[in-house]
Amino acid sequence: MSDKSSSNAYWAANLRIIGISLAVWFFCSFGLGIILRPALEGIKVGGADLGFWFAQNGSIYVFLVLIFVYAWRMNKLDLEHGVEE
Amino acid sequence: MDQFTLNLIFVGATFALYIGIAIWARAGTTAEFYAAGQGVNPVLNGMATGADWMSAASFISMAGIIAFGGYETSAYLMGWTGGYVLLALLLAPYLRKFGKFTVPEFIGDRFYSGGARLLAVICLIVISVTYVIGQMRGVGVTFGRFLEISTDQGLYIGAAIVFAYAVFGGMKGITYTQVAQYVVLIIAYTIPAIFISLQLTGVFLPQLGLIGTHTASGVEFLTKLDQVVTELGFKAYTGETANMLNMFLFTMSLMIGTAGLPHVIIRFFTVPKVSDARLSAGWALVFIALLYTVAPAVGSMARLNLTTTMWPNAVAGNALDGEAITRAEIDNNPDLSWIRTWEKTGLLVMEDKNGDGMIQYYNDKSDAMNAIAAERGWTGNEVTKIDNDIMVLANPEIAALPGWVIALVAAGALAAALSTAAGLLLAISSAISHDLIKGSINPAISEKGELLAARISMGFAIVVATYLGLNPPGFAAQVVALAFGLAAATIFPVLMMGIFSKRINKEGAIAGMLVGLIFTAVYIFTYKGWFFIPGTNMLPDTAANYVFGISPLSIGAVGAVLNFAAAFIVSGMTKEPPQHVQELVESIRIPRGAGAATGH
Numbered sequence: 001m002s003d004k005s006s007s008n009a010y011w012a013a014n015l016r017i018i019g020i021s022l023a024v025w026f027f028c029s030f031g032l033g034i035i036l037r038p039a040l041e042g043i044k045v046g047g048a049d050l051g052f053w054f055a056q057n058g059s060i061y062v063f064l065v066l067i068f069v070y071a072w073r074m075n076k077l078d079l080e081h082g083v084e085e
Numbered sequence: 086m087d088q089f090t091l092n093l094i095f096v097g098a099t100f101a102l103y104i105g106i107a108i109w110a111r112a113g114t115t116a117e118f119y120a121a122g123q124g125v126n127p128v129l130n131g132m133a134t135g136a137d138w139m140s141a142a143s144f145i146s147m148a149g150i151i152a153f154g155g156y157e158t159s160a161y162l163m164g165w166t167g168g169y170v171l172l173a174l175l176l177a178p179y180l181r182k183f184g185k186f187t188v189p190e191f192i193g194d195r196f197y198s199g200g201a202r203l204l205a206v207i208c209l210i211v212i213s214v215t216y217v218i219g220q221m222r223g224v225g226v227t228f229g230r231f232l233e234i235s236t237d238q239g240l241y242i243g244a245a246i247v248f249a250y251a252v253f254g255g256m257k258g259i260t261y262t263q264v265a266q267y268v269v270l271i272i273a274y275t276i277p278a279i280f281i282s283l284q285l286t287g288v289f290l291p292q293l294g295l296i297g298t299h300t301a302s303g304v305e306f307l308t309k310l311d312q313v314v315t316e317l318g319f320k321a322y323t324g325e326t327a328n329m330l331n332m333f334l335f336t337m338s339l340m341i342g343t344a345g346l347p348h349v350i351i352r353f354f355t356v357p358k359v360s361d362a363r364l365s366a367g368w369a370l371v372f373i374a375l376l377y378t379v380a381p382a383v384g385s386m387a388r389l390n391l392t393t394t395m396w397p398n399a400v401a402g403n404a405l406d407g408e409a410i411t412r413a414e415i416d417n418n419p420d421l422s423w424i425r426t427w428e429k430t431g432l433l434v435m436e437d438k439n440g441d442g443m444i445q446y447y448n449d450k451s452d453a454m455n456a457i458a459a460e461r462g463w464t465g466n467e468v469t470k471i472d473n474d475i476m477v478l479a480n481p482e483i484a485a486l487p488g489w490v491i492a493l494v495a496a497g498a499l500a501a502a503l504s505t506a507a508g509l510l511l512a513i514s515s516a517i518s519h520d521l522i523k524g525s526i527n528p529a530i531s532e533k534g535e536l537l538a539a540r541i542s543m544g545f546a547i548v549v550a551t552y553l554g555l556n557p558p559g560f561a562a563q564v565v566a567l568a569f570g571l572a573a574a575t576i577f578p579v580l581m582m583g584i585f586s587k588r589i590n591k592e593g594a595i596a597g598m599l600v601g602l603i604f605t606a607v608y609i610f611t612y613k614g615w616f617f618i619p620g621t622n623m624l625p626d627t628a629a630n631y632v633f634g635i636s637p638l639s640i641g642a643v644g645a646v647l648n649f650a651a652a653f654i655v656s657g658m659t660k661e662p663p664q665h666v667q668e669l670v671e672s673i674r675i676p677r678g679a680g681a682a683t684g685h
Contacts, residue, residue, distance in 0.1 A: 011674055018174050025170045029163045034333055038325065046296030047305030052323050055159035056381040057292055060166045060374050067173045067367035074178075075360055083677040085358050 010081040014074070021070050029059040088488050092231045095492035096499060099269050100246055103503075106265055107250030107258040115535050118255030119186035119515050120354045125260055127361040131368025133260045134352045136267035136500070137508040138165075138343075138369065139376055140216075141223020144270060144501035149473030151384030152391075155322040159381075160332055164339025164569075166370060166377050171344035171577075173366030177353040179584045181362035182672070182679045186354060188347045188512075188576065189520040195583040196594040197666050199525055204598050206516045208575040209347045211602075213516075214549065216346070216568035217509045221554025223502035226474060230430055231495035237555055243503060244551040251507045252543045259507045260355060266500035271375055273497020276490055277481040278379045281386045284484060291382035299389075301400050310389045313399050317392070317447040318454030322385060328634040338641035342569030345577030348505075348512040359676035387476040390483050394421070395446040395468065405457070409443040409467075423482035432472035439464040510550065514543035567609055567638070574601035574644025582652055584674070587667045593656030601648030608644075609637040 032040065037051025045053040078084035112118040125133070143165070151158045183191050189209060193202025221240055228239020250258050275291075282294030286306050299309040311321045326332045343349065352369075353362045393399045398407025415421050415435075427433040435444050439462055447454050449466040458464075478498065481490045518539035523530050530538070575598050582589040582597070589597075612630070614622040624630045626637070635643065661667075672678070 007671070007675060014674070021170070021174055025167065029167050030333060030336065033159060033163055034326075034329060034336065046293070047298065047307045048296045049323065052156055052159075052307075053296060055156065056162055057295070057378050059163050060370075060378055063166055063170050064367065064370050064374055066170055067363075067370055070174060071360070071363040071367055074363060078360065078676055083675045085360065085676050085679055 028062040091492040112255035127365040133263035134369035135372030136263035136504040140505035141502035148384040149476035152388040168343025220506040266504040270497040318451030335639035342573035345572035348508040434470035517542035570641030573641030574605040578648040593652040596655040597648040597652030600651040605644035
């Protein structure tokens with residue numbers, strides 16, 4: 001907080017990470033699972049079509065990876081900017 | 086040993102465990118009562134969040150809804166998990182840094198307004214009370230079935246148990262009880278699923294069984310399921326949704342609703358550090374995903390099992406090439422005793438309409454199917470009622486699993502309902518004792534006095550919840566979904582704007598919450614009846630009457646957009662927040678300096 005420009009840079013980097021993560025979040029669930037499903041009908045994951053699989057299982061796996069990657073990136077960012085606890 | 090005794094032993098043993106933990110983890114201070122002393126390990130907190138989160142609706146109803154709804158109901162799966170991404174990224178770390186006990190307290194401080202805090206308390210109570218009704222129904226249904234007592238008596242027992250451990254333990258007791266409840270419920274959910282997956286597809290993991298091959302017919306499992314249900318005139322299981330916009334908005338409502346549910350948010354106040362709050366959301370999703378990735382397998386496999394039970398020829402060939410099951414077989418075959426037990430509860434109803442001694446199960450709303458039916462002398466679908474809720478509870482019996490598995494499922498269902506009820510009751514009681522009594526009525530109250538007030542309001546909340554459980558306004562999962570609409574349209578936007586915008590002021594936040602609350606509630610009540618009182622709805626609750634086909638369950642996402650819009654417009658026209666509030670926003674954005682509880 002003492003160094004205003006560093007704290008602004010920290011926040012900007014944080015927003016960038018959030019933005020990228022949210023894009024992935026949206027793409028795997030709303031994108032592949034709902035909007036693009038009719039277009040992807042021919043692609044199969046085992047006995048299911050890709051969109052159906054993402055809607056029922058796949059997007060959940062992506063969400064999981066996403067949160068842990070985010071937590072790891074943020075911890076690194078905290079250290080870089082010296083704002084860790 | 087008979088089934089009833091087994092049920093008693095399993096349910097009794099788990100209850101003794103919960104009470105034991107509650108005595109061990111008694112809360113002595115308000116910090117322990119509201120936030121478990123902020124010393125909970127993130128992995129344990131994730132587990133407790135999982136139990137807190139997975140309610141009677143998740144455990145009992147969700148797989149049944151998926152079983153009969155197919156692809157379209159994926160909205161529940163994505164919505165109820167995707168919200169954790171939003172929690173981890175947008176809310177949890179910042180609210181933990183803020184370091185207070187309740188959601189209305191953050192809103193009151195950030196928007197420097199007792200009015201905003203009060204409005205948040207109202208929203209919180211409406212959401213939590215709506216939600217708790219579903220849990221109480223879940224408790225009643227499960228007790229009624231497994232302990233062979235009436236639903237009402239079951240409810241009284243459940244309420245007494247929650248009273249015992251929530252009133253004395255507060256958040257601390259609830260947290261450690263929920264860890265135990267998570268273990269019970271996940272084992273209870275997974276064991277029958279594994280056996281059913283092995284029976285139908287030969288694959289151990291249900292997640293892989295879902296996309297595997299149906300052993301008896303040699304075709305892909307989902308293809309087989311589609312073929313069987315469409316042959317009987319039902320919608321294809323993996324078929325497209327009729328209204329993509331509605332499915333999109335429903336998924337979005339459930340996601341932002343999840344992220345805005347007060348009883349979930351307050352779980353992130355219990356971890357020691359900001360980085361733990363981020364990690365804890367990830368662990369919560371790990372434990373939730375263990376159930377949520379299994380649920381679609383449970384739903385689809387239960388649907389196939391049910392259908393092929395009614396049409397024995399469908400197992401290896403075409404259903405209609407053979408005859409339907411006979412009434413005599415249902416009454417005498419020991420493997421089908423599950424049908425008889427569920428008929429007794431009234432959740433499964435069969436009626437031999439044409440008197441041919443067989444039970445023909447088909448979709449009598451399909452014209453093509455009715456033509457076939459007329460030819461064969463059928464006079465309507467003879468399985469007149471299948472309650473969604475029985476799909477999970479009957480699963481172990483359908484798969485002929487041993488009695489102890491059935492008893493375990495009973496204990497798991499009760500764990501799911503009770504853990505969520507306790508979390509909700511804590512959110513309600515802390516809003517009353519901390520935000521209403523200490524926050525506005527009597528700020529000078531002593532710590533001891535506040536702790537007593539918290540316990541009394543918890544007791545009061547349990548009485549109200551029990552009353553509403555006895556007179557439930559509707560179907561468990563749907564009532565729960567309505568709570569989501571309100572959480573999505575009120576709490577989530579105001580929290581997010583409070584963190585990510587320094588410009589949103591008191592007037593904007595209040596306007597946003599009011600617009601979100603009123604719009605969403607009015608849209609829901611228009612179709613569901615005012616305060617869910619039957620007969621008071623202004624339009625029939627069918628898709629043809631919805632605006633753009635958006636169901637009342639999906640309207641929360643629209644309410645949220647209106648909330649954001651109203652807040653930005655009103656804030657733009659009024660003066661910006663005072664300097665100390667802007668500094669508060671700066672400070673919650675940075676992890677360093679998050680101390681212990683600063684709730685006083």
